[in-house]
Amino acid sequence: MEENIRTFEDSDNVKRLLDRCPIAMAVQEKDGKFVYLNNKFLETFGYTMEDIPTVDDWWPRAYPDVEYRRKVIDSWGAAAKKAIEDRKETAAHEWRVTCKDGTLRDIEFRMA
Numbered sequence: 001m002e003e004n005i006r007t008f009e010d011s012d013n014v015k016r017l018l019d020r021c022p023i024a025m026a027v028q029e030k031d032g033k034f035v036y037l038n039n040k041f042l043e044t045f046g047y048t049m050e051d052i053p054t055v056d057d058w059w060p061r062a063y064p065d066v067e068y069r070r071k072v073i074d075s076w077g078a079a080a081k082k083a084i085e086d087r088k089e090t091a092a093h094e095w096r097v098t099c100k101d102g103t104l105r106d107i108e109f110r111m112a
Contacts, residue, residue: 024107028055044107046100062097080111 015036018025024041028034032055042048045062052058063069072095079090089112097107 026058032056034058044099044105045097051100061100063095064098068096076109076111083111 015038018027018036018038019040021038022040024044025036025038026034026041027036034049034053034055037047037049037052047058047061052061059069059073063072075093079093083090090110092108092110094106094108097105099105
C-alpha cells in the first residue's frame with residue numbers, strides 16, 4: 001500500500017495562505033535549504049530563492065559586516081536551540097538587515 005506523503009512543495013493551500021500573510025516569512029528545511037519565501041518576504045527584502053537558496057546564503061547578504069553577522073548568528077542559534085528544546089517560538093530579536101537593493105531595515109525576527 002502506497003503512503004500518501006505530502007511535502008511542503010505540494011502544499012498549494014499553505015503557500016496561498018502564507019502569501020496572503022502581511023508578515024515576511026521564510027520556510028526552511030532542517031538542512032538550511034529554503035523551500036519557500038512568501039510574497040511579503042520578497043517585497044521586504046528583495047531576495048528570491050535564486051539569491052538565497054539556503055540560510056547559509058542569506059547570512060552574508062543580509063549581514064555583510066562579519067562581526068555583526070557573527071553576533072546575529074550566535075544569538076539566533078542560541079534562541080533557536082532553546083525554542084526547539086522548549087517547543088516554543090523564539091523571543092523577538094531585532095536586527096538590521098541589508099536588503100537586496102542595499103537599503104537597511106530594522107526587522108523583528110521570530111522562529112516558530
